[in-house]
Amino acid sequence: MASTSKRTNEGITVKTFLKDLQGFLLLEDLTKTPHGLSRKIRVSEFGQLGLLFLKYFKNVQKGQMYIIENDRRSYYSNLSFPEKDKFLASVQDLRIPTIIICGKRLPKREIDLFKKYHITLLYSAASRRETIQKVERYLNFVFAAKAHVHGVLMDIYGVGILIKGESGIGKSEVALELLADSHRLVSDDLVVIHKQYEFLIGYGMNSPFSYHVEARGVGLIDVKTLFGVQSIRHKKRVEIIVEFVKGEDIDYQKFDRLRMDIQFERLLGIKIPKYTIPVTSSKNLANIIELIGLSHVANIMGENPINTINEKLSMKKKQGKKDLSYIDSFYFIADNE
DSSP, X not given: OEEEEOTTTTOEEHHHHHHHTTTXXXXXXXXXXXXXXXXXXXXXXXXOHHHHHTTOOTTOOTTOOEEEEESTTSTTTTSOHHHHHHHHHHTGGGOOXXXXXXXXXXXXXXXXXXXXXXXXXXXXXXXXXXXXXXXXXXXXXXXXOEEEEEEEEEEETTEEEEEEESXXXXXXXXXXXXXXXXXXXXXXXXXXXXXXXXXXXXXXXXXXTTTEEEETTTEEEEHHHXXXXXXXXXXXXXXXXXXXXXXXXXXXXXXXTTOOSOEEEEETTEEEEEEEEEEOTTXXXXXXXXXXXXXXXXXXXXXXXXXXXXXXXXXXXXXXXOOOXXXXXXXXXXXXX
């Protein structure tokens, strides 16, 4: 089962916003007011500054931030000091969490205006375009719809495979076998999945148990220590879902052994190809996972065995050949060793 959440109502404080962007975008708090850092950004979309200048507040969303370009071409920079005072006074009651000023740094008396009206002012030396790109990327990640899935996410031949199944069915043990074969672990037990455009990105929770696998009867296995840093990765696009099901729970009369009809599972509104694998004592599940990864790569390259067989059967039918035996007479004669 997957539990979903969306952080549009909860939001993040300006203090968290500044902390998270360290090393990605350099922002300086010019107003330095404690109460300003506690205000919350609640939506990922930027506010339209032109509407504020026109005093049209009808479509202003609560918790929306704004970015201003301070250069000689911008409307704001061409306002006189009294006009800037009047403008900030008009938006004071909107409780804007923060305004980011880009380009030229504001003089102290203008910074004092923002303090006067309790508006947190951040400064970015980068251009408005670069600032918007980086802040938008961060906010889209923070406010994206998320799901928490119990399972194991592995990188198999570059393919992100999410392994699901009931507790105790052997997901973690299969993960350890795949790690021994030089595949990579993203997360074990709990996988966080978030929607990024039309893709699903999976990663693990940030906790002391990150990159550990629980082997029943053995305990916690530190993957990074035992298999090396090359055996882990922080996140991976989810491309395939594999669900382990007990063999006795499968109705083999209805089970699609040849996978003629592709199964899908919808996660956060996106359809992901799904494989249902019966778990029996005779099966090497790690090998099956590897084959699914290789098969997916082959499908991307245009290779599909079912389509190939259908084309061959269709061609023989057109040629009027009724004998569709498994033994080809030519190979039977030529390869008689």
